[in-house]
Amino acid sequence: MKFGYFDDNNKEYVITTPKTPLPWINYLGCNDFFTLLSNTCGGYTFYKDAKLLRMTRYRYNDTTPDTNGKYFYIKDGDTIWNPGWQPTKTELDSYECRHGIGYSKFTGVKNNVEAALVTFVPADNPVELTKVTLTNKGDAKKDIQLFSYVEWCLWNADDDMKNYQRNLSIGEVEVVDSTIYHKTEYRERRNHYAVYSVNAKIDGFETSRDEFRGAYNGPDKPAAVIEGKLHNTIASGWYPIASHQLNVSLEAGESKTFVFALGYIENAEDDKWEKPGVINKKKADALLAKYQTTEDFDKAFDELCKYWDNLLSKFHIKSSDEHVNRMVNIWNQYQCMVTFNMSRSASYYETGIGRGMGFRDSCQDLLGFVHLIPDRARERIIDIASTQFQDGSAYHQYQPLTKKGNSDIGSGFNDDPLWLIAGTSAYIRETGDTSILKEMVPYDNDMSVATTLMEHLKRSFDYIVNHKGPHDLPLIGRADWNDCLNLNCFSEHPGESFQCFGPSEGPVAESVFIAGMFVKYGREYAALAKLLGDTAEEARVLAEVDKMIAAIEKDGWDGEWFVRAYDAYSHKVGSKECDEGQIYIEPQGMCVMAGVGVDNGNAEKALNSVKAKLDTKYGVMILQPAYTRYHLELGEITSYPPGYKENAGIFCHNNPWISIAETCIGRGDRAFEVYKKTCPSYIEDISEIHRTEPYVYSQMVAGADAKFHGEAKNSWLTGTAAWTFTNISQYILGIYPTLEGLSVNPCTPAAFGDFNVTRVYRGVTYNIEIKNPNKVQKGVASLTVDGVEVQGNVIPFDPSKKVVNVIATMK
Numbered sequence: 001m002k003f004g005y006f007d008d009n010n011k012e013y014v015i016t017t018p019k020t021p022l023p024w025i026n027y028l029g030c031n032d033f034f035t036l037l038s039n040t041c042g043g044y045t046f047y048k049d050a051k052l053l054r055m056t057r058y059r060y061n062d063t064t065p066d067t068n069g070k071y072f073y074i075k076d077g078d079t080i081w082n083p084g085w086q087p088t089k090t091e092l093d094s095y096e097c098r099h100g101i102g103y104s105k106f107t108g109v110k111n112n113v114e115a116a117l118v119t120f121v122p123a124d125n126p127v128e129l130t131k132v133t134l135t136n137k138g139d140a141k142k143d144i145q146l147f148s149y150v151e152w153c154l155w156n157a158d159d160d161m162k163n164y165q166r167n168l169s170i171g172e173v174e175v176v177d178s179t180i181y182h183k184t185e186y187r188e189r190r191n192h193y194a195v196y197s198v199n200a201k202i203d204g205f206e207t208s209r210d211e212f213r214g215a216y217n218g219p220d221k222p223a224a225v226i227e228g229k230l231h232n233t234i235a236s237g238w239y240p241i242a243s244h245q246l247n248v249s250l251e252a253g254e255s256k257t258f259v260f261a262l263g264y265i266e267n268a269e270d271d272k273w274e275k276p277g278v279i280n281k282k283k284a285d286a287l288l289a290k291y292q293t294t295e296d297f298d299k300a301f302d303e304l305c306k307y308w309d310n311l312l313s314k315f316h317i318k319s320s321d322e323h324v325n326r327m328v329n330i331w332n333q334y335q336c337m338v339t340f341n342m343s344r345s346a347s348y349y350e351t352g353i354g355r356g357m358g359f360r361d362s363c364q365d366l367l368g369f370v371h372l373i374p375d376r377a378r379e380r381i382i383d384i385a386s387t388q389f390q391d392g393s394a395y396h397q398y399q400p401l402t403k404k405g406n407s408d409i410g411s412g413f414n415d416d417p418l419w420l421i422a423g424t425s426a427y428i429r430e431t432g433d434t435s436i437l438k439e440m441v442p443y444d445n446d447m448s449v450a451t452t453l454m455e456h457l458k459r460s461f462d463y464i465v466n467h468k469g470p471h472d473l474p475l476i477g478r479a480d481w482n483d484c485l486n487l488n489c490f491s492e493h494p495g496e497s498f499q500c501f502g503p504s505e506g507p508v509a510e511s512v513f514i515a516g517m518f519v520k521y522g523r524e525y526a527a528l529a530k531l532l533g534d535t536a537e538e539a540r541v542l543a544e545v546d547k548m549i550a551a552i553e554k555d556g557w558d559g560e561w562f563v564r565a566y567d568a569y570s571h572k573v574g575s576k577e578c579d580e581g582q583i584y585i586e587p588q589g590m591c592v593m594a595g596v597g598v599d600n601g602n603a604e605k606a607l608n609s610v611k612a613k614l615d616t617k618y619g620v621m622i623l624q625p626a627y628t629r630y631h632l633e634l635g636e637i638t639s640y641p642p643g644y645k646e647n648a649g650i651f652c653h654n655n656p657w658i659s660i661a662e663t664c665i666g667r668g669d670r671a672f673e674v675y676k677k678t679c680p681s682y683i684e685d686i687s688e689i690h691r692t693e694p695y696v697y698s699q700m701v702a703g704a705d706a707k708f709h710g711e712a713k714n715s716w717l718t719g720t721a722a723w724t725f726t727n728i729s730q731y732i733l734g735i736y737p738t739l740e741g742l743s744v745n746p747c748t749p750a751a752f753g754d755f756n757v758t759r760v761y762r763g764v765t766y767n768i769e770i771k772n773p774n775k776v777q778k779g780v781a782s783l784t785v786d787g788v789e790v791q792g793n794v795i796p797f798d799p800s801k802k803v804v805n806v807i808a809t810m811k
């Protein structure tokens, strides 16, 4: 069952009922100012950091789900309704929500009044703009009222929902004409405030929530709206809000348009006040002045659309598969931008007050983002590397505002260092910019001990060399990619963090997954050393990689698949010897992607085992058989009921690893089959089972052991976005950036047909036509570049050209 449809021409998903199985959200904002916005106008806004600079309040775990947002109420006689249905839930005569790329549109109609909202955040200013157009569709005059509504968060979202003994006394606002200024804590250490304004003379305002709603009402029954009159209260403590009242007369057929602006303003420390107690509004006024007319709004909206058209034009495919076209050209790249911006901080499943930027998460997000805005990727790499420790290990997370590592979780996740190599290598393969390797980058933000980024990569690599266990495999530490496989934790009491309880290091527990990573990213690091002319380092690294391959083959191979790990007692995890959890997906994907077992048939065996033991119609499960009880020695992974999350869920993130691994052994049919199973557009028809948004990936789909097999959770912020884009663009479609130039080596289903890709790479536009006359799954027989046949798969990079035409003919 579907709850909407894709409108590919407009790059929108059109939701045709507000009653989607779960809130289906969109993200507004590209740089610093962000809004999460659901299909019923729920959500919240923050500047840079969802925990520390939260502008509007959201309520988690609410009994009426998703009821705080930025709302518009329309009072038409006795009927009060919202264009996005929530929070009054008045039945609408028609409803539509269009989530687009960086914007959303809502159209609600009730009793012949149409309210159309367009809302977005311009690429270059910290403000959310909403155009509200009210139209009288009937043939009699209408006198209606429009009320806006936002509830301010007192900035620190964590403290905001805990510290009432303080917070109920600190709320402060100012109101001038049609602008409401939220200035809580500005009197002391904050140098920022928020504004909410409308480009018209208002008929009233409200800044006290209790006055607006009535003390015991929810947002569904706001007393002041029912009364039809705001009381112009200036809030003092309690719960500050912002609401405007506009009385609107509409002749038959007439429309009126209003532009609302919600902005964030920072003032210099010595320029905070206009006079004692009155905030300096110059910057706010200048910001608002930019968006005073409908034309200003439309122009900014056009600019945003152009900004996105340009970004999305960097990789564009035309094939006969509409799902691939749609996901590759629009939604997958869009999600990559969102995950790059948010890491795992703010979604409808991540509160924005828990995790900040993940070290490994952000490094992986780069893989799907780097082609869009390489300069931002460069800055991010330096930020991430700056949180590394001198021994090569790293803070597992850092806060986006301070860019400092979070010491409550600390370090000890032993895969983290290698992801820095992955992200940096992707950046250099994309851009050719080796200057980044010479940048001086601090450790733990301490510039006095800074070294070059290349030295950071060396320490990343050597961290693994220096932390091996009894089988010469890498020690796992608190966990590797699988945060829930905690082999050194042994937590017996509820409330203890699975990751942070117990020692950060154990001298025994080892990870075959990290071993696979070491091979893959060790080789990428060696290639960078070679590029810098350091052949001695290259040789040293490759020798270490060979040793690791030998260790995997000796103790990481179980006969039919790769072992997952060794626990603290040196017992195998993910082996046929185990009662539960006999086979795990991660080492099969990572080892084969690294090329381990490709020559001796083990890769094929491992992937056949994956198909036989882990596959379902909704995707490939992370492990089998599911753990049925809590295993002290394995940790959080066994805390989940069977079929959920890391305990035998379909963890979407590592499905592309399997698909890529299949391309490494040339099986395009199977690679694509795996791609399709979790691909949002392909599974749109089962939205009532899948339940999360059908235009983006979710972190997890419940596995075969779960009661709700096929149901997804944790949409949007998942490494699945970056890895799937890497998979489809670089491995299945086969346009892979190497250090020397773009290589063309597709691995598609035999019946996929010919296709064309436009790829902007290092400033050159490549028009690549791929022909598959003999319906093979892999292998390029000839490559012609501007009419000249070249040897091999790599298009020689020539910066003097602006456009290059390539024809690749498969075997």
Ligand code: BGC
Pocket: 344, 358, 360, 361, 480, 481, 482, 483, 484, 646
């Ligand atoms: C985390 C990732 C981790 C994955 C698997 C996600 O929630 O953000 O860092 O790799 O779970 O445990």
